[in-house]
Amino acid sequence: MRPISPVQRAVNGSHQVLIVGGGAAGIATASSLISREPHLDVAIIDPADTHYYQPGWTLVGAGVFRAEDTARSMASLIPKGVTWIQAAVSSFEPEHNALVLNDGRVLGYDQLVVCPGLKLDWNAIEGLSETLGKNGVTSNYRYDLAPYTWQLAQNLKQGQALFSQPPMPIKCAGAPQKAMYLSCDHWLRSGRLEQINTRFLNAGGVLFGVPDYVPALMEYVKKYDIALDFGHNLVAVDGPSKRATFVRNNAEGKQERVELPFDMLHVVPPQTAPDFIRNSPLADAAGWIDVDPHSLRHKRYSNIHGLGDGTNTSNAKTAAAARKQAPVVATNVLVNLKRLPTRAQYDGYGSCPLTVERGKIVLAEFTYGGKVAPSFPAWLLDGRQPTRRAWWLKERILPPLYWRGMLKGHEWLARPSLVTDLPES
Incomplete structure (x- = not known):
């Protein structure tokens, strides 16, 4: 019989799913989980009081948006039924399915999702x-x-x-x-x-x-x-x-x-993974969360998934990528918990609306390997050309899609692809 470790003895509480990070990726994943399993025990760990719509800052810098319109209280965005733990993570103990907060508390988990963003x-x-x-x-x-x-x-x-x-x-x-x-x-x-x-x-x-x-x-x-x-x-x-x-x-x-x-x-x-990730057993040699690029499952710990800017996947680090990744992670976590039968995969989708002038945007959309992946037919919106329609999308559609869609678990244009032969991490 294996001895009980000091970490296991010190556990102050546990959750079925712990999510580290309350940014775009974390809240979207929590919402996607709850939309599929309303009674799932999910907790988000994040010390911040305020959540920012960071894609809007480009337009703040051009006098189009007001800065205050890109900020909302974290409390107003935590999905109903999800516990918010307002603290920072100090270290991970993946061998014991636990992590340590900066106030010394130890939390256990069945499944862990790590999406802390990156460090500027x-x-x-x-x-x-x-x-x-x-x-x-x-x-x-x-x-x-x-x-x-x-x-x-x-x-x-x-x-x-x-x-x-x-x-x-x-x-x-x-x-x-x-x-x-x-x-x-x-x-x-x-x-x-x-x-x-x-x-x-x-x-x-x-x-x-x-x-x-x-x-x-x-x-x-x-x-x-x-x-x-x-x-x-x-x-x-x-x-x-x-x-x-x-x-x-x-x-x-x-x-x-x-x-x-x-x-x-x-x-x-310059930008790196956060220090508490770089110095953890979850990191690869470069300090990023070490995940399989398609399943987003950690390569060494099968009950840990990562998404967002802190992972070592080769996709563009954008909110659009997180929007596509969140349903994939939610699905695969529920497969691990035996709540769903079929895994999902992420194709590396990212999007970058390149604002080339006030009123026109080159809408870059692509998957792994730089393969162009437009969301709309060329007759409606040709992303390789500067268009007013793409500007209208950036200015008028994407902000409410973020606040009222992505963060609420609505997966418009983001439903995950289900596969039966997804390579194991």
Whole structure:
């Protein structure tokens, strides 16, 4: 007979399903579970008071949305019948089907779903934290800074505007250039574009990872006269002096530092899995939650699933991906609990509405391997071309679809594909 471990002795409570993370992925998964099994014992662990519709911050940075309209109280969004544990996770004990909270409590589970999002590492860029929100330095990746992006775009009359993108992976890989296109569109409409030198400094080597959408984007790069600087990684910011330092490889293949002046600097920070994930037995060698890309089940622990931005799947880290993943995880958790007979699989779907001007969007939709996967027929909405219909979708349809659809367990255009031969993790 196996001895009882100290962790098992200390358990303060347990749930059939524990969900770590109350963001888009966590709440959507809880709602999908409850919609299928209303009496299931589900709990969400998340310390935050406020939940944000992060895809809206691009439009906040362009003066289209108000920041406050992208925020709601966490309490108002927890699905009925789901327990909210307002705490943070300290560590995982998967061998004992338990986890430890930061207040020392130990919680047990039958099934665990892990979707904590990712960490925006502002401190990885020297001097950045001290100057964010002033000296012309901003980022649409933070709720409190997106309005400053719009303020800077409105006030800039002439000079140099820099837009940076760090190495992958990052959430919403198109967001760095969305901020740039919308700012340029404002400068064009206000007759100031010729007085502003815009540069896109991307640590990567391509404008966008799915080639089908690049031609349309390049038309806007030309229209706005944007200088593309690939292989440039932002490493330091001197806000008071308005100087940004990038590292790039020179002609000999050696790294060199390049310092550029700016009047406006839009920064996207490096991004990693959260520390409590990176230092846990759930992580792969790079620190991300180690899951099978199709079942989203953990590769070592069969009663653990992961989804959202914190996993090591190769899909785009977007809310659209989480919307497709949540029903898959809900289904597969219920299969594990013997409540459903057939597993579901995720095909890597992600979507990135690339806002190329106010009123037009290139709607990028794709699955694993960069395969284009449009939700609509081309005659209705051709995602490879900038269209007003895609803008209408982004501005008018997607926010209520998020708040009243995805987070409520309504799976419009997101029903999971059921399979009988899904590879085991």
